Each structure stands twice: as structure tokens, then as C-alpha cells.
Amino acid sequence: MIRCSPWRAALLTLAVMIGGAMLGGNGRGISGMGVSGMGIVQTAHAHALPGSTLLFEQQPQHTLKLTLQFPREDLLIAAPQLAALGDAKSDAPLAQALTDQLGDYLSQHLALTKDGDTLPLTLTEAHLTSTYQPQLGDYLLVVTQWNLSYKGALPDSLLLKYDAVMHEVRNHRAEVEWQTPAGGTRLMADFGFFHSAHGVRLNLQKARQAPAKQE
Numbered sequence: 350m351i352r353c354s355p356w357r358a359a360l361l362t363l364a365v366m367i368g369g370a371m372l373g374g375n376g377r378g379i380s381g382m383g384v385s386g387m388g389i390v391q392t393a394h395a396h397a398l399p400g401s402t403l404l405f406e407q408q409p410q411h412t413l414k415l416t417l418q419f420p421r422e423d424l425l426i427a428a429p430q431l432a433a434l435g436d437a438k439s440d441a442p443l444a445q446a447l448t449d450q451l452g453d454y455l456s457q458h459l460a461l462t463k464d465g466d467t468l469p470l471t472l473t474e475a476h477l478t479s480t481y482q483p484q485l486g487d488y489l490l491v492v493t494q495w496n497l498s499y500k501g502a503l504p505d506s507l508l509l510k511y512d513a514v515m516h517e518v519r520n521h522r523a524e525v526e527w528q529t530p531a532g533g534t535r536l537m538a539d540f541g542f543f544h545s546a547h548g549v550r551l552n553l554q555k556a557r558q559a560p561a562k563q564e
Contacts, residue, residue, distance in 0.1 A: 397485060398423055400522035401514060404534065405497075405553075413497040415470070417455070419514055419521075421477060421489040427517035428454050439477040439489055448475045451493065458513035461497060462548075468507070469498045505554040515542040525549070527556035 401419040408414050421434055431454060433447055443451065452472040461468050474494045481487050515521040523545075525538040535556045538549045 398488065399482075400524065401511070403509075403511065403523060403525045404528055405526070405537075405551075405556075406528040407503065408496070411499050411501070413499070413503075415495040415497055416492065417459070417495065417513075418490045418492040421491050423514045423518050423521055424491055427514045427521075430454070434477070434491065437477055439479045441476060443475045443477070448472070451475055451491070455493065455513055458511060458516065460510045462508045462510075463499065463504045471496045471498070503553065505552070507551045507553060508548040509538070509551050510545065510548045512542060512545040515545065525551060527553070 398420040401417065404416040406414045406416070424431060425435060431447075431451060434443075434451070437443055437447065442448075452475070455472070456470070459470065461470065472493060472495055476492055477489050478492055479487060480490055509525065511523055515523070519542050522539065522541045524536065526534040526536055528534055537551050537553075537556050540549050
């Protein structure tokens with residue numbers, strides 16, 4: 350059973366109550382962020398969960414494997430149309446219909462380009478997994494795996510456009526890492542919503558050569 354953090358739930362509830370009470374005549378809260386028609390603050394300021402992690406790993410046959418994960422709780426705030434994820438079981442593949450729906454959402458918020466050309470991304474698997482942090486308690490991560498196809502040699506750099514979750518939960522952030530053959534990781538980028546609009550340059554050549562990040 351998932352142990353919810355009472356303080357986190359209380360903070361999120363308080364953010365919703367304050368957002369509803371502070372609506373101005375222009376339908377915006379005191380922070381200037383948008384508020385939905387039901388009075389739910391679309392930007393969650395009482396946010397304590399980790400952000401997104403995008404992990405790239407080189408594969409044979411002109412392919413990069415991308416593992417993308419983020420907390421389910423934040424996704425449900427950002428994409429209420431995926432409410433069925435609230436009933437999904439952890440550590441088991443999602444139903445195909447739900448996987449397709451999740452893929453459709455992410456495809457609108459995730460793109461990689463090389464020299465202006467968008468590279469094909471294929472969703473290969475999606476599931477939920479339970480994790481734990483002492484300051485947060487238990488929570489669920491949405492984990493998706495993608496294949497990124499390219500022609501010729503591995504690109505030296507790619508332009509990443511990514512704003513999943515953070516387009517609504519504005520203090521959600523994303524870390525982008527490269528996985529080495531030895532299993533280490535190298536940080537390529539760390540950004541938030543206001544740096545996502547124009548894209549984030551990923552230096553794959555540098556990531557392949559840099560010292561591995563110490564755990």
C-alpha cells in the first residue's frame with residue numbers, strides 16, 4: 350500500500366484553496382498563473398516531488414534508447430485526461446489503450462531534432478513503479494521507454510524540446526543524462542519550463558567523453 354505524505358497533500362489542498370479564493374476579474378491568480386474554470390490552480394506551487402528524468406543510452410543499428418520518468422501525481426495534475434493511471438497497478442505494463450493515450454500526450458510535449466529535422470521517436474513500453482524517499486514517503490513514477498532513430502553516425506548534438514508536466518506544474522524540472530557503457534551517468538542538461546520553449550541543446554559528443562558523475 351502506498352503511504353501518502355499528509356503534509357504534501359495538505360500543501361496541495363491549501364494551494365488549491367488559495368488559488369480559488371484569490372481569483373481576480375481576469376481569471377488569474379495573484380501569482381499571474383492561469384486558473385482553470387473549476388478553480389483549480391494549474392500551477393502547483395506546493396510542489397515537492399522530483400522532476401522528470403530523461404536518460405539516453407546508445408543502442409546498435411542507429412538507435413538511441415530514451416527512458417523518461419516522472420511522478421504520476423504531477424502527471425495527473427498536468428493531464429487530467431489520463432486519470433485512468435490513478436487505477437493502474439505498479440510494476441506491470443500499462444494496458445495498451447492507456448499506453449497509447451499516454452504516448453499521444455507525451456508526443457505533444459517531447460521532440461528531438463537534428464539540423465532542423467525531427468527524428469522519429471517510438472514508444473516501446475510504459476509502466477508504473479513504486480519508489481520511496483524519506484522526506485516524501487512512497488510515490489509512483491510513470492516510466493516510459495522510447496527508441497530514437499537516426500541515420501548515419503551518432504549525432505554530435507541534438508535539440509530537445511520537452512515540457513511534459515511542466516506546462517502546468519511550472520516548478521517541475523527536467524534532468525537529461527547520458528548512460529555510459531559501464532552503467533554510470535553524465536548530466537547533459539537541467540532545466541525548467543521557462544527554458545523549454547526554445548529547446549535545450551544536448552551535447553552528445555561531450556557526454557560520451559566526460560567523466561562519469563559520482564554517485
